[in-house]
Amino acid sequence: MASITEVARLAGVSTATASRVVSASDYPVSAATRERVLEAARELDYVPNALARGLLNRRIPVVGVIVHDITDPYFAEVVRGVEDGATAAGYLVITCSSERDAERERSYVRLLRSMRAAAVIFAGSGLDDPQLNAEMGRHLAAMRAEGAAVVHLSPHAMGEPDVSVDNAAGIAAMVAALVALGHRRIAFLAGPAALFVARARLEGYRRGLAEAGIAVDERLVVRTGFDREAGALGVDALLAGEAAFTAICCANDLLALGALARLAELGLEVPRDVSVAGFDDISVAAMTAPSLSTVRLPLRELGRRGFAHADRALAGEPLAGELMATRLVLRESTGAPPAEPLPASRPQAATRPTTRPTTPPTSRTRGAR
Amino acid sequence: MASITEVARLAGVSTATASRVVSASDYPVSAATRERVLEAARELDYVPNALARGLLNRRIPVVGVIVHDITDPYFAEVVRGVEDGATAAGYLVITCSSERDAERERSYVRLLRSMRAAAVIFAGSGLDDPQLNAEMGRHLAAMRAEGAAVVHLSPHAMGEPDVSVDNAAGIAAMVAALVALGHRRIAFLAGPAALFVARARLEGYRRGLAEAGIAVDERLVVRTGFDREAGALGVDALLAGEAAFTAICCANDLLALGALARLAELGLEVPRDVSVAGFDDISVAAMTAPSLSTVRLPLRELGRRGFAHADRALAGEPLAGELMATRLVLRESTGAPPAEPLPASRPQAATRPTTRPTTPPTSRTRGAR
DNA sequence: CCACCGACAGATAAGGTTTACTATGGGCCG
DNA sequence: CGGCCCATAGTAAACCTTATCTGTCGGTGG
Numbered sequence: 001m002a003s004i005t006e007v008a009r010l011a012g013v014s015t016a017t018a019s020r021v022v023s024a025s026d027y028p029v030s031a032a033t034r035e036r037v038l039e040a041a042r043e044l045d046y047v048p049n050a051l052a053r054g055l056l057n058r059r060i061p062v063v064g065v066i067v068h069d070i071t072d073p074y075f076a077e078v079v080r081g082v083e084d085g086a087t088a089a090g091y092l093v094i095t096c097s098s099e100r101d102a103e104r105e106r107s108y109v110r111l112l113r114s115m116r117a118a119a120v121i122f123a124g125s126g127l128d129d130p131q132l133n134a135e136m137g138r139h140l141a142a143m144r145a146e147g148a149a150v151v152h153l154s155p156h157a158m159g160e161p162d163v164s165v166d167n168a169a170g171i172a173a174m175v176a177a178l179v180a181l182g183h184r185r186i187a188f189l190a191g192p193a194a195l196f197v198a199r200a201r202l203e204g205y206r207r208g209l210a211e212a213g214i215a216v217d218e219r220l221v222v223r224t225g226f227d228r229e230a231g232a233l234g235v236d237a238l239l240a241g242e243a244a245f246t247a248i249c250c251a252n253d254l255l256a257l258g259a260l261a262r263l264a265e266l267g268l269e270v271p272r273d274v275s276v277a278g279f280d281d282i283s284v285a286a287m288t289a290p291s292l293s294t295v296r297l298p299l300r301e302l303g304r305r306g307f308a309h310a311d312r313a314l315a316g317e318p319l320a321g322e323l324m325a326t327r328l329v330l331r332e333s334t335g336a337p338p339a340e341p342l343p344a345s346r347p348q349a350a351t352r353p354t355t356r357p358t359t360p361p362t363s364r365t366r367g368a369r
Numbered sequence: 370m371a372s373i374t375e376v377a378r379l380a381g382v383s384t385a386t387a388s389r390v391v392s393a394s395d396y397p398v399s400a401a402t403r404e405r406v407l408e409a410a411r412e413l414d415y416v417p418n419a420l421a422r423g424l425l426n427r428r429i430p431v432v433g434v435i436v437h438d439i440t441d442p443y444f445a446e447v448v449r450g451v452e453d454g455a456t457a458a459g460y461l462v463i464t465c466s467s468e469r470d471a472e473r474e475r476s477y478v479r480l481l482r483s484m485r486a487a488a489v490i491f492a493g494s495g496l497d498d499p500q501l502n503a504e505m506g507r508h509l510a511a512m513r514a515e516g517a518a519v520v521h522l523s524p525h526a527m528g529e530p531d532v533s534v535d536n537a538a539g540i541a542a543m544v545a546a547l548v549a550l551g552h553r554r555i556a557f558l559a560g561p562a563a564l565f566v567a568r569a570r571l572e573g574y575r576r577g578l579a580e581a582g583i584a585v586d587e588r589l590v591v592r593t594g595f596d597r598e599a600g601a602l603g604v605d606a607l608l609a610g611e612a613a614f615t616a617i618c619c620a621n622d623l624l625a626l627g628a629l630a631r632l633a634e635l636g637l638e639v640p641r642d643v644s645v646a647g648f649d650d651i652s653v654a655a656m657t658a659p660s661l662s663t664v665r666l667p668l669r670e671l672g673r674r675g676f677a678h679a680d681r682a683l684a685g686e687p688l689a690g691e692l693m694a695t696r697l698v699l700r701e702s703t704g705a706p707p708a709e710p711l712p713a714s715r716p717q718a719a720t721r722p723t724t725r726p727t728t729p730p731t732s733r734t735r736g737a738r
Numbered sequence: 739c740c741a742c743c744g745a746c747a748g749a750t751a752a753g754g755t756t757t758a759c760t761a762t763g764g765g766c767c768g
Numbered sequence: 769c770g771g772c773c774c775a776t777a778g779t780a781a782a783c784c785t786t787a788t789c790t791g792t793c794g795g796t797g798g
Binding site for chain 2 (some may be wrong): 069094146284
């Protein structure tokens with residue numbers, strides 16, 4: 001592997017001169033010398049050693065993005081947005097998928113710190129775990145002190161996100177849309193209680209109902225996970241409960257997709273028997289049957305602005321938080337409420353078969369419930 | 370930012386001794402000294418500088434994964450598999466999304482080379498572009514010469530992939546399944562002609578038909594892109610043609626999803642009027658209406674084995690190519706062929722409306738065609 | 739009792755790059 | 769015609785870590 005020393009020797013100049021040419025410094029070098037150096041570099045297939053450069057600059061042009069799960073379309077979109085910005089600015093993007101494991105997240109942050117990454121962008125929301133957050137807080141403070149940028153794109157333990165989406169307003173708008181369709185009894189699959197972003201969305205649900213003058217029935221608020229399986233379980237929990245509902249509003253699309261699948265299994269038709277709404281508008285949402293009413297988040301743009309924020313921080317420019325608007329997307333899964341709300345008084349409707357029935361679910365009529 | 374020099378000074382030892390302790394070398398250090406050093410490191414919140422280490426080792430514990438598009442679920446799965454292996458082995462994963470831009474891919478490879486990445490894994494297939502591949506070939510040869518591992522998970526210009534999936538056999542199996550259902554006239558949406566993986570799949574299509582004793586009707590082989598939009602266009606092209614077909618086999622799931630959407634728009638029912646099959650089994654495939662018959666690829670495992678291959682290469686162990694089997698997944702989009710094959714003699718069925726009609730597509734009966 | 743060995747610690751070079759500082763001319767102003 | 773500045777080139781230090789080599793000291797075998 002050719003080093004700059006060899007390039008310099010071949011060109012018959014000092015390493016300093018060679019460095020000035022290949023690193024495009026503004027130090028004056030005569031045209032003839034420059035050409036000789038470039039020729040030598042080409043000859044030797046010289047590629048500068050980013051490690052040596054980084055060692056000197058105390059920083060390497062890399063930004064790390066920490067996501068919960070790279071196979072989740074939400075995060076994939078955000079990462080892509082970060083890449084848009086970062087690549088244009090000459091940075092390389094390192095995607096770190098924590099698999100929702102705090103230990104792994106911590107070790108990624110440590111690794112990024114050890115390689116002097118210029119910035120760390122947290123795409124996902126933090127968990128409310130005091131001990132964990134204390135240690136993470138120390139790490140992040142140290143990174144900032146060392147000149148790196150730290151950006152949060154979702155609510156987290158250390159406070160408000162730097163760039164984010166108005167989660168609460170988005171859910172409130174969806175609740176308002178459901179109310180406009182005639183719903184008064186709207187259930188909410190709230191996601192994990194410890195996840196800050198889920199809290200923000202629950203807050204939006206409460207606000208939406210409050211603005212419509214509807215009291216919150218706590219029995220209709222179901223704590224769940226954040227994936228499809230959790231959506232199915234949430235439906236089961238609602239059907240097993242006593243509180244009536246005509247619509248299910250979900251804290252994210254994956255929950256809604258799970259709810260749709262479970263409702264179909266139970267022979268309930270959407271939106272005739274119950275309306276279902278999601279949040280995020282991941283690309284699948286338009287392709288299900290029925291297609292999913294949801295709230296579109298500008299995820300790619302979120303990633304772009306997240307990087308832009310980091311870039312400004314690195315340049316020492318003044319920073320301001322940003323909150324991006326969401327957009328309501330009404331598709332087929334929402335409609336007018338049924339004459340008679342769920343759940344009907346059939347407790348076994350809520351027991352979940354452990355294996356999927358081999359016969360396709362028969363379409364039950366409402367009267368059958 | 371504390372360096373090992375400061376740790377050593379605080380502990381009252383030389384940098385050499387401090388290094389031996391913090392880098393877990395097997396050089397003997399007395400227990401008392403070791404404890405003093407560890408205490409000092411804790412005190413100063415010392416994090417070793419990966420750049421300095423890499424400069425010395427001529428390699429940094431990072432593997433780069435080059436994908437076409439990180440938002441494509443296919444690649445997201447593969448990346449996750451690579452991460453599984455890499456994280457366990459102490460490597461950090463850099464995901465590089467080339468956005469199918471050759472220039473960007475080249476610049477990523479250059480960047481990875483410049484930071485002395487231990488390995489580069491190409492998740493996607495190469496394009497048949499001789500000039501481009503010549504230059505890429507030089508880069509990769511240089512990287513290998515410098516001790517880095519280069520792994521291909523799909524067919525590419527430089528020959529067979531190192532670890533891959535049996536694309537041809539998978540498609541052939543799907544063709545056989547369609548034949549078993551009674552289909553004889555099976556169309557194929559083949560993807561981009563220049564993409565090596567698309568060629569392998571086309572080859573599988575030909576083989577499948579040959580094994581069933583069916584001659585290939587070249588009019589039924591449609592060159593397309595590799596995304597949903599291309600699937601819709603492929604359906605249009607088939608309907609505009611003269612050759613009869615009762616099934617559409619697609620080179621990937623995104624094409625099949627596009628085909629399903631377009632067929633629904635045209636009022637054709639799947640599988641009653643025509644069967645549709647995909648390839649990859651991305652997670653959406655199970656959630657569409659009708660759900661998609663497809664071929665499951667062990668994508669996450671592909672990523673894992675891809676890393677394992679790189680790891681062996683770095684350890685200097687002997688290497689052997691691996692070809693992983695696929696699995697047929699028959700869902701709702703395939704069935705017995707209709708009595709009368711498509712296309713019916715209505716040429717305007719193939720003209721695509723530029724905007725989606727505002728009224729939902731009415732369900733036309735077969736007799737209406 | 740001496741030579742040697744093992745356990746441990748320190749000094750130093752090397753890895754590749756950039757940059758502040760130094761050096762050498764030639765041209766220009768006085 | 770001499771001093772000075774500018775353009776250009778070279779020298780060497782610094783970034784941080786680790787491996788190699790050297791040194792010391794207590795102990796052990798002959």
